[in-house]
Amino acid sequence: MTRSIRPDAVLVQAVIAGALSFAHLHDLAAAAGQAGWKAWAYPISVDLLLVAAWRRLRSDGPSRLAWCWFLVALVASLGANVATAGFLDLADPPALLRLGVAGWPALAFLGGTLLAHSASPDHAGDRVPVPPAPATPVPAPDIEPEPASVPEPVPAADDTPALPVADSVPAPAVPVPxxxxxxxxxxxxxxxxxxxxxxxxxxxxxxxxxPPHLADAIAAQLA
Structure with missing residues (x-):
C-alpha cells in the first residue's frame, strides 16, 4: 500500500537544522586542515554517532554508556555550530582545535564499537535464569518376585543325634543413661x-x- 508523503513542519525543521549543522562541521574540519573528502566525512561521523547513541537510548532504555556518547556527539556538533559563528578565527584555528579534529575519528570509532557490541548494564541483571526441567522419573517395571525355593530337609542318619531346637534370641536391650x-x-x-x-x-x-524405642526402655525401668 503506497502512502503519500505529506509535508510536515517538524520534518522540514529537522532537514534544515541537519543541513546547517552538517555545513558547520564541514567548515570547521576544513579550517582545521582536513581538505577534500575528509572534511565531508567529519559531519557524517558526528551525526552517525549521535543517531547511534539516541537509538541505543530508545531501544535499551537509559544507560550511562549511551548517555556518555550522546553527549560527546552533541558537544562536537554544538561546538562546531558555535565555533563557526565568529568566535574562532577559521583562517588561523588554534592548535587545540586541530588536535580535537585530528583525534575525532579514533574517538568516534571507539564510541560506535562500544554502542554496537556491549550489553546494557542496567538490564543485565534483569535476566532471570531458567532452571532446567526436572527429569521425568521412569517407573520401574512391575516384576513379581519369584518364590524362594526351600530345600527339603535331609533326614539324619540313625546314629546322628538330633540337634536341639535353638530358642529364640531375645532382642538386645537398649542402653539408657x-x-x-x-x-x-x-x-x-x-x-x-x-x-x-x-x-x-x-x-x-x-x-x-x-524416640519410641528409647521411651519403651525407660518405661520398662520405671515399672
Missing amino acids: AALVDHARKVAADHQSRTGKPIDTDTLRARLGV
Whole structure:
C-alpha cells in the first residue's frame, strides 16, 4: 500500500537544522586542515554517532554508556555550530582545535564499537535464569518376585543325634543413661502428683523428647 508523503513542519525543521549543522562541521574540519573528502566525512561521523547513541537510548532504555556518547556527539556538533559563528578565527584555528579534529575519528570509532557490541548494564541483571526441567522419573517395571525355593530337609542318619531346637534370641536391650532414667522418674512423679495417674509411654516420650524405642526402655525401668 503506497502512502503519500505529506509535508510536515517538524520534518522540514529537522532537514534544515541537519543541513546547517552538517555545513558547520564541514567548515570547521576544513579550517582545521582536513581538505577534500575528509572534511565531508567529519559531519557524517558526528551525526552517525549521535543517531547511534539516541537509538541505543530508545531501544535499551537509559544507560550511562549511551548517555556518555550522546553527549560527546552533541558537544562536537554544538561546538562546531558555535565555533563557526565568529568566535574562532577559521583562517588561523588554534592548535587545540586541530588536535580535537585530528583525534575525532579514533574517538568516534571507539564510541560506535562500544554502542554496537556491549550489553546494557542496567538490564543485565534483569535476566532471570531458567532452571532446567526436572527429569521425568521412569517407573520401574512391575516384576513379581519369584518364590524362594526351600530345600527339603535331609533326614539324619540313625546314629546322628538330633540337634536341639535353638530358642529364640531375645532382642538386645537398649542402653539408657542413668541420668536420663533419674530425670524420667522426676517427670513421672510430677505427672502422677498432678493427675493422680501413672504416666504412660506416649506422654513420657513427649515430655522427654526421645524416640519410641528409647521411651519403651525407660518405661520398662520405671515399672
